[in-house]
Amino acid sequence: MTVRPLKTADPALAAPAPPVRRQRGPLWLGWRRFLANRAAVAGGAVLSVILAMAILAPLITPAGPNAQAFLADALAFPSAAHWFGVDDLGRDFFTRIVYGARVSLTIGFAAAAFSVLIGIPLGAAAGYFGGSIDWVIMRLIEIFSVIPPLLAAMLLGALVGGGFWMIVFIAALFGWVQVCLLVRAQIKAFKEKEFVRAAQALGAGPVYIIFRHLIPNSVSPIIVGFVLAIPLAMMLEASLSFLGVGVPPPTPSWGQMINTGMNFMYFYWHLAVFPTVALAVTVLATSLFGDGLRDALDPTMGGR
Amino acid sequence: MSAPAAAPALELRGIAKTYMLREGGTLRRRHRPLQAVRPTDLVLERNGILGLVGESGSGKTTTGMMALRLVNPSGGRILLEGDDITDLGVTALKPYRRRMQVVFQDSYSALDPMFTLQQIVAEPLVIHGIGDARSRAARALEWLERVGLHRSYGSRYPHELSGGQRQRVAIARALILEPAVLVADEPTSALDVSVKAQIINLLQDLQADMDLSILFISHDLSVVRSLCDRVAVMFNGRIVEEAEAETIFTGARHPYTRALLDAIPVLDPRRRRTRIFRDRDAIEAEGLTLAAGALSEPAEPSDEPALVAVAPRHRVEAVVTP
Numbered sequence A: 001m002t003v004r005p006l007k008t009a010d011p012a013l014a015a016p017a018p019p020v021r022r023q024r025g026p027l028w029l030g031w032r033r034f035l036a037n038r039a040a041v042a043g044g045a046v047l048s049v050i051l052a053m054a055i056l057a058p059l060i061t062p063a064g065p066n067a068q069a070f071l072a073d074a075l076a077f078p079s080a081a082h083w084f085g086v087d088d089l090g091r092d093f094f095t096r097i098v099y100g101a102r103v104s105l106t107i108g109f110a111a112a113a114f115s116v117l118i119g120i121p122l123g124a125a126a127g128y129f130g131g132s133i134d135w136v137i138m139r140l141i142e143i144f145s146v147i148p149p150l151l152a153a154m155l156l157g158a159l160v161g162g163g164f165w166m167i168v169f170i171a172a173l174f175g176w177v178q179v180c181l182l183v184r185a186q187i188k189a190f191k192e193k194e195f196v197r198a199a200q201a202l203g204a205g206p207v208y209i210i211f212r213h214l215i216p217n218s219v220s221p222i223i224v225g226f227v228l229a230i231p232l233a234m235m236l237e238a239s240l241s242f243l244g245v246g247v248p249p250p251t252p253s254w255g256q257m258i259n260t261g262m263n264f265m266y267f268y269w270h271l272a273v274f275p276t277v278a279l280a281v282t283v284l285a286t287s288l289f290g291d292g293l294r295d296a297l298d299p300t301m302g303g304r
Numbered sequence B: 001m002s003a004p005a006a007a008p009a010l011e012l013r014g015i016a017k018t019y020m021l022r023e024g025g026t027l028r029r030r031h032r033p034l035q036a037v038r039p040t041d042l043v044l045e046r047n048g049i050l051g052l053v054g055e056s057g058s059g060k061t062t063t064g065m066m067a068l069r070l071v072n073p074s075g076g077r078i079l080l081e082g083d084d085i086t087d088l089g090v091t092a093l094k095p096y097r098r099r100m101q102v103v104f105q106d107s108y109s110a111l112d113p114m115f116t117l118q119q120i121v122a123e124p125l126v127i128h129g130i131g132d133a134r135s136r137a138a139r140a141l142e143w144l145e146r147v148g149l150h151r152s153y154g155s156r157y158p159h160e161l162s163g164g165q166r167q168r169v170a171i172a173r174a175l176i177l178e179p180a181v182l183v184a185d186e187p188t189s190a191l192d193v194s195v196k197a198q199i200i201n202l203l204q205d206l207q208a209d210m211d212l213s214i215l216f217i218s219h220d221l222s223v224v225r226s227l228c229d230r231v232a233v234m235f236n237g238r239i240v241e242e243a244e245a246e247t248i249f250t251g252a253r254h255p256y257t258r259a260l261l262d263a264i265p266v267l268d269p270r271r272r273r274t275r276i277f278r279d280r281d282a283i284e285a286e287g288l289t290l291a292a293g294a295l296s297e298p299a300e301p302s303d304e305p306a307l308v309a310v311a312p313r314h315r316v317e318a319v320v321t322p
Helices: A026-035 A038-055 A093-129 A131-146 A149-160 A164-191 A194-201 A206-214 A216-243 A254-263 A270-297 B060-067 B090-097 B117-127 B133-146 B151-155 B163-175 B193-210 B221-227 B245-251 B255-262 B280-286
Strands: B010-023 B030-044 B049-053 B075-080 B100-103 B181-185 B213-218 B230-235 B238-244 B289-291 B306-311 B314-321
Touching: A026 A038, A026 A270, A038 A093, A038 A270, A093 A131, A093 A164, A093 A206, A093 A216, A093 A254, A093 A270, A131 A164, A149 A164, A149 A216, A164 A206, A164 A216, A194 A206, A194 B100, A194 B117, A194 B163, A206 A216, A216 A254, A216 A270, A254 A270, B010 B060, B030 B049, B030 B060, B030 B075, B030 B213, B030 B238, B049 B060, B049 B221, B060 B181, B060 B213, B100 B163, B117 B133, B117 B151, B117 B163, B133 B151, B133 B163, B163 B193, B193 B221, B213 B221, B221 B245, B230 B245, B230 B255, B238 B245, B238 B255, B238 B306, B245 B255, B255 B280
Parallel strands: B049 B213, B049 B230, B100 B181, B181 B213, B289 B314
Antiparallel strands: B010 B030, B010 B075, B230 B238, B238 B314, B306 B314
C-alpha cells in the first residue's frame, strides 16, 4: 500500500518526534511510584538480603544444619564463634536460622505460586463470563473464607501427616482466594472497556481476549496477590511446625525452633528469641514490600 | 464478496432491541420490557456517510452496535453488502468482521494501555492471521503515518498521547483491514473543537480514498452537517425523519427534528431567535399529521404514526389522514 501524506496531518505530529526518548510503559510508572515508598523499599531490601542468605547458606555457615558439631558447647550463648549461640543438641544456631529461612521462603514462594496458578484461571473465568460460572466460584470462595485456615490446616495436617508439600498444598488452598478476587475484580472492570469491544468487533474470541488483553492488564493485582500470599504461607508453616504438625524434625523450621526454644526460655533466651525475630522480620519485610507494590501498581493512584 | 454490486453497504431491516428490566426482589421478581430500539429500517449506501442523530438514550448507539453484531438484535435482519449476517455464529461471522469496523467515543478506553501503538494498530492483522510479524509491523507504521502520526510513535503507549492522537490511532486500527463499513460512534464528542475538525477532515479524506461507507452516530449537528450525505434522526428508539443532509437542515418536517435544530446555538446575537425547549412528552404528543395528498408516495391512512415519504428520499414519521 502506498502511503500518501494527508493534508489533514497535524503539523506538530508530522515533525520528527524528539530523538531517542525512553518509552515508558505503565509498569515503569508503577516502579517509580514504588521507589518513592521508603518502607516498601526497605522491606524489599531486607527481603533480598534474607533471600541471598538462604540461597548462599552453605557458604556463610560453619557446619551443616543438622551437624551436631558443637556438642561440647551445647546451649552456649551467642559469641564471636557462634553468632546466635548453640542449641540444645549442639548445632550452630545461626546455621539453623539461615537454613530455616530456606524452608520458610521456599514454602512461601511455592504456596504463592500455586495460589496464583489456581487464582488466575478461576478469577478470569468468573470475571469474564459472569453469570452462573461467577456464582459457583463466588460460593466456593465464600466456603474458603469462613473456614479458619489454621484449624483446617491442623485437621488436614493431622490426617495426612505434615511434610513440605502438604503445607504448600494447604497454604495454596487458602491463598488462591485473595488472588482470585483481585483478578476477578480487575477483569470485570476491564472487560467493559472499549478496547475489548473493539477486539470483539475484530472477531477475537474469549480466549484471545482473556490472554492477550485482560490478563496482561491484570499483572498488577497478580503481582500483588503473589507477594501478599507469601507471608500468609510462611505464618501458616510456622504455626503448623510450632504445633508439631508441620515440617518434621530435623529439617530446620522457625516454628519448630520457637517451640523448642520455649522450653529453655527462662534460662537460654537466645533459643526462643532468634527464630521469633527471624520470622517476624521476614514476614514484616514481605508484607511491607507487598503493600508497597499494591500501592504502586494500583491504577487509581493516578500518574497515568 | 459474492453480493451483487448494487446492494447497499449496510442495510438494517426492521431491526429492534428490547431489554428485559428486572424489578422487585428475589420473591416478587417481575420483568418489564424496555424497547430501546423499535423496529427500524436503515440503509447505508456505498461510499455514503449516513449520520444517525438523536439525544442520549434515543437508541442510536444500540443501533450501531447491533449493526456490528456486538449487541444481538431482538428482531430484524442485518445485511452487510447484501449478505445476511443476522444469524451467523462466531466462526462464520469472522470473515464479515473484516468488512465492518468501529471507532468509539472514548479513545482512552478504546486502546489497551499495555500495548504500544504499533501493537494496537497491528492487532486486527494478528486476529485475522494476516502476514508475519515484520510485515504487520511495517503496515502498522504505514497506517500510523496515514492517520497523521509520525512512525516514531509506534513504540509509545496510549497514556502518552492526547485525545485527538488516540482517536487517530483508533481510526488506524479500524481501517487497517480496509473494511467496507465503518461505524463511528460519536468519535468526536470527547474532543475539543479544533481537534474535532482535524478528525472530521481525516475521516473525510480516508472515506474518499478507500471507498468507505460510514455510519456516523452523533448528537453534534454541526459535525453531521459538514460530514454526512444523509441524516436519520432517532427519537425514543425509532427513526422519525430521514433525508439528505441539506434537506434536514433546511426543510425538516418532524417537530423533534425541528427542536433539535432549534437547540443549535446561534453565534450572531442579531440573528438570535426565540427558542422553545420542549420535553420529550410534549414532542411525542405533538407529532405530525399529514394529509394523504401531501405525500410523494401513496400511503394508507392510519391513526398510528408511520414513516411516509414526503419527497423523494425524504421520509418522515406522521399520522396520515385521508
